[in-house]
Amino acid sequence: MPIFDQGYQHWEGTLSGHLWRWWTITRHGVRAQLRNRFVRLFLLVAYVPAIALIAVLAVWGLLEQQAESVLTLLRRVLPAEMIAQPQDFRLAVWTIAYSFFFKAELFISMLMLLLIGPNLISRDLRFNALPLYFSRSLRRFDYLVGKLGVIGWFVAAVVIMPAVLAYVLGVGFSFQLSIIEQTYPLLGASLLYGLIIAVSAGTFMLALSSLSRRSIYVGLTWMGFWIVTTTVAGLLTVIHRETIFSQYRNEAMAEWRKGNRPPEGNFQKNRAEWEKYHQAQFQVFSRAQARGEAAWAEVADRDWRPTISYTANLDRLADLLLGTDSAWVTIGREVDRPRRLAGPMMALGMNPRERAQMAALLAQPTSERRLANQIVAQYPWYWSAGILAGLLVFSLCVLTFRIQSLDRLK
Amino acid sequence: MLFRLENVTKTYGAITALCHLSVDAPPGATGLLGPNGAGKTTLIRTLLGLIRIDSGSGEVLGLDIRKRQLDIRQAVGFVPEDECLFPAVPGVQFVSYAGELCGMAAADAMQRAHEVLNYVGLGEARYRPVESYSTGMKQRLKLASAIVHDPRLLILDEPTNGMDPAGRQEILELARDLAHNKGMSLLFSSHLLPDVESVCDHVLVLGRGELLAAGKIHELKQAHARAFDVRLKVDSERFARRLDEGGCQTEMHDDLVRVRLPEGRSQTMLWELAQSMAVQIRYLRPQRSTLEEVFLNALEEKG
Numbered sequence: 001m002p003i004f005d006q007g008y009q010h011w012e013g014t015l016s017g018h019l020w021r022w023w024t025i026t027r028h029g030v031r032a033q034l035r036n037r038f039v040r041l042f043l044l045v046a047y048v049p050a051i052a053l054i055a056v057l058a059v060w061g062l063l064e065q066q067a068e069s070v071l072t073l074l075r076r077v078l079p080a081e082m083i084a085q086p087q088d089f090r091l092a093v094w095t096i097a098y099s100f101f102f103k104a105e106l107f108i109s110m111l112m113l114l115l116i117g118p119n120l121i122s123r124d125l126r127f128n129a130l131p132l133y134f135s136r137s138l139r140r141f142d143y144l145v146g147k148l149g150v151i152g153w154f155v156a157a158v159v160i161m162p163a164v165l166a167y168v169l170g171v172g173f174s175f176q177l178s179i180i181e182q183t184y185p186l187l188g189a190s191l192l193y194g195l196i197i198a199v200s201a202g203t204f205m206l207a208l209s210s211l212s213r214r215s216i217y218v219g220l221t222w223m224g225f226w227i228v229t230t231t232v233a234g235l236l237t238v239i240h241r242e243t244i245f246s247q248y249r250n251e252a253m254a255e256w257r258k259g260n261r262p263p264e265g266n267f268q269k270n271r272a273e274w275e276k277y278h279q280a281q282f283q284v285f286s287r288a289q290a291r292g293e294a295a296w297a298e299v300a301d302r303d304w305r306p307t308i309s310y311t312a313n314l315d316r317l318a319d320l321l322l323g324t325d326s327a328w329v330t331i332g333r334e335v336d337r338p339r340r341l342a343g344p345m346m347a348l349g350m351n352p353r354e355r356a357q358m359a360a361l362l363a364q365p366t367s368e369r370r371l372a373n374q375i376v377a378q379y380p381w382y383w384s385a386g387i388l389a390g391l392l393v394f395s396l397c398v399l400t401f402r403i404q405s406l407d408r409l410k
Numbered sequence: 411m412l413f414r415l416e417n418v419t420k421t422y423g424a425i426t427a428l429c430h431l432s433v434d435a436p437p438g439a440t441g442l443l444g445p446n447g448a449g450k451t452t453l454i455r456t457l458l459g460l461i462r463i464d465s466g467s468g469e470v471l472g473l474d475i476r477k478r479q480l481d482i483r484q485a486v487g488f489v490p491e492d493e494c495l496f497p498a499v500p501g502v503q504f505v506s507y508a509g510e511l512c513g514m515a516a517a518d519a520m521q522r523a524h525e526v527l528n529y530v531g532l533g534e535a536r537y538r539p540v541e542s543y544s545t546g547m548k549q550r551l552k553l554a555s556a557i558v559h560d561p562r563l564l565i566l567d568e569p570t571n572g573m574d575p576a577g578r579q580e581i582l583e584l585a586r587d588l589a590h591n592k593g594m595s596l597l598f599s600s601h602l603l604p605d606v607e608s609v610c611d612h613v614l615v616l617g618r619g620e621l622l623a624a625g626k627i628h629e630l631k632q633a634h635a636r637a638f639d640v641r642l643k644v645d646s647e648r649f650a651r652r653l654d655e656g657g658c659q660t661e662m663h664d665d666l667v668r669v670r671l672p673e674g675r676s677q678t679m680l681w682e683l684a685q686s687m688a689v690q691i692r693y694l695r696p697q698r699s700t701l702e703e704v705f706l707n708a709l710e711e712k713g
Contacts, residue, residue, distance in 0.1 A: 007529060007587075008525075008526070008557070008587070008588065008592045009525055010560050010593075011559065013515070015484055015513030015514060015559060016513040016514075016515070017513070018480050018484075021513065024507075024510045024511055025511075027516075032499070123497045123498070124496075124497070127496070128493060128494035129494055129495060129496050130494075131490040131492060131494050132495075132496060132508065132555070133511065134460065135460070135483065135488040135490060136488075136511045136512050137512060137513065138480075138483075138511060139480070
């Protein structure tokens, strides 16, 4: 009689309920993806922006402690009021640091999706795995949530985890727990933003993945979608901006040229007159440029062009969640005021051309929103939210159509 | 009762896949026979709760097919007909993943995966990627993943399709062993009648979505009252000629005479003739219908 019968043995264990069945798919998917060494490598790369973020938060924490080593460095680059009262700018600096961190991590998470996403469903279609899933106690919903969970796990690994880690270390470097009271919305924003990326990009990637049995085509489509929408949006925005600016410049220059003829003779023979002519021309140009900038700021909140870019829409929501605009306004207020005060004194050491530039700059009205207008998208956030919601509905429709249950006639 | 359907109808547009089908299947191994388009796959999907039936009701292992589809699929193992794989995993992970999808804990599923892979004869190949398996190995792998959670009912949809004779024999032996020695109930759908006959005790014959015949195989293969196989010690051919002269229909198969007696006559006629010819009957057995005949008769009657 054999000691152990290798024949069929009955199993006496109990089976779990259906509620968490999707988690099995997620766990299996994550484990399968982590076998790819490029994915593992990329997870490490994703922590580079986090290290930069941690460095910024740590430096600011040390500045708040008035650490001499940090003061020596930052006195040269920051306005005196920020050096004297860094606590007043803590939230703004943290917010801006997080906004740059999210921009970098958004780029990284798009690349990460390119690595892990294309084969999530397409490979199941290629190997006809769906009957194996759906003949078990699993619904389509469980399958899709399980697959989305794989993307969610990796987005959390490259966006949420580094953000949380940076937050904890940032609080640690500030040496005071009261900072949490002021900055906890950033933590909530990080979690919510990670969720938005995972759901939006995840469902879209799954929808693409369900359209083909070849992962390579899915990857190319994803890259095309990402790069083309970003490029088109960038080009249209630049063209629109330049059209406004050139209109002001051309009108101003044409008007000025009517009443100002160029000096006689060439530059070498009549140098002084030509320099005077160029300075005057440059001042007109700078003033036109400033008017163009003001006009641009007026129409920026109605500019739909950036919404063509998928990542710009995600960025717009990140700015909303973090409150990036008000952070830049806070910083802009502190940057603009000393510039205005110090400008005339600084102009003393300048050559005539630089003085003209400075004069043109100072001629512009004071604006605490200048930085915010230049750096943060001004169009309504709900445009982006609407576009992302539309894309989500589209993705869900594709998934519903493509991931059929077995209730169909072959 | 293994499963029971009452007046079940399922249509796909203008096509009626199951038409007022009522069927009871007892525990044990049940064969599911029917030509293409008979509704076998639809019946299997109905039992698994994968499709929404138009009307009727039913139970599988006492679970309502309309309300407890997930519980049914949890209690049932299914080996689909098509080639289908969880990609990019070794065999043991394939089976363990299948177990986890049924609700087994990860550690239990892995341990059980090793056991069932040994059972189906894939113990040596358990760490190989499943894409590298042969057709027969893939079929056994699917069987292993279907029984990993020790289901009470195992449904095999054309399990020997496209397999070489040796692989087919292995699958049949496994199915037979599970049904007859391990106490697992089987629903075995196949076009190959010898396969069904070698594994199953009961059979359901479907045609155009209706039940054409059902019952125990040995009962369906009933003995004929007027057809016999006869073997004599010598002179079989002369014996056959004399039977023909007496109004019988005969066929020679080597030294075996297959004889159909005329209406109103019994086997006594054979004994009397042998006595009159002074030949010795060594073998006399009533002919039985083959499963193929049962199947064809059922189709003809419906025809």
